[in-house]
Every structure is written in structure tokens, then in C-alpha cells.
Amino acid sequence: xxxxxxxxxxxxxxxxxxxxxxxxxxxxxxxxxxxxxxxxxxxxx
Numbered sequence: 001x002x003x004x005x006x007x008x009x010x011x012x013x014x015x016x017x018x019x020x021x022x023x024x025x026x027x028x029x030x031x032x033x034x035x036x037x038x039x040x041x042x043x044x045x
Contacts, residue, residue, distance in 0.1 A: 001027050001037050010043050020044075 009026060013019050024034040038044045 006037060
């Protein structure tokens, strides 16, 4: 999952309470994989 693309998608959809699920579907990965990526990028609290 490319860092720039993930960051852009996250910031466009962060107000959605299910942003992790939405991004996981968008990128075709598991919820767990998306959580790991967002944590690596320090985008999740």
C-alpha cells in the first residue's frame, strides 16, 4: 500500500467512523493489514 495514496485516502475519509474498514476495502487488504499500515504511518491514535 503506497504511503502517499494511503495518507491521501485517510485524510479524505477520516471523519467516517469506519475509516479503517473503508480503506481496507479500497485497497483490497484485511482490516488488520490496514490497521498495521496506518499505525506504521502514525495516522491512528
